[in-house]
């Protein structure tokens with residue numbers, strides 16, 4: 001992490017009213033599946049960040065080549081623009097976007113109405129899920145590169161952690177509560193103050 005990044009103040013917590021949510025986390029954590037369920041429940045729009053990648057990125061990931069910061073740059077710009085447009089137009093949206101690094105998360109949170117939620121999963125569960133997923137361009141052999149790229153959300157980061165290993169309905173309920181209840185968001189952030197993994201049921205190493 002560079003000095004200028006360290007000196008930058010942490011992003012503000014989301015405003016009471018949430019206008020946009022980024023569901024973040026490594027490939028296989030459930031961003032797309034759970035994101036659609038949450039959007040349906042709330043009557044919000046859902047956009048899959050997978051659909052915003054330039055073709056070059058899709059091609060790279062399909063052929064087992066991890067993305068670089070430069071590859072991700074135009075994609076993150078599209079994601080940030082999309083969030084900003086939805087908030088400006090009062091059309092609440094869930095965006096599934098890995099947002100692996102803290103500077104990517106800062107880039108996506110252009111305004112206080114945007115909330116970041118990171119689905120944290122165990123390695124075993126991710127391997128199991130990616131092994132079972134069909135029809136997706138992502139080469140599962142890239143999972144280790146996702147772990148390497150990830151800056152785990154820290155308490156000061158303002159990103160809420162959710163147990164992504166849990167049953168889909170449970171994960172959905174948890175996220176809906178965090179979006180709709182400011183008190184639950186504050187409680188989750190406070191719990192995370194004691195350390196990211198320990199804030200999650202089951203503990204253990206999570207990504």
Ligand SMILES: Nc1ncnc2c1ncn2[C@@H]1O[C@H](COP(=O)(O)OP(=O)(O)O)[C@@H](O)[C@H]1O
Pocket residue numbers: 025026027028029030031032033034096129130132133134164165166167168171
């Ligand atoms: N909570 C969950 N429990 C069990 N399986 C899940 C859960 N969330 C997602 N999955 C499954 O795991 C695979 C990866 O999920 P997906 O939503 O594509 O992840 P991502 O968008 O984060 O890459 C899919 O086959 C999906 O059905």
Ligand SMILES: O=C(O)[C@H](O)[C@@H](O)[C@H](O)[C@H](O)COP(=O)(O)O
Pocket residue numbers: 026027028031032049050053061066067072097098099100138146
């Ligand atoms: O390196 C990255 O930034 C990620 O790989 C990101 O691009 C995203 O996670 C892919 O689109 C894979 O798609 P899923 O996350 O939906 O598996």
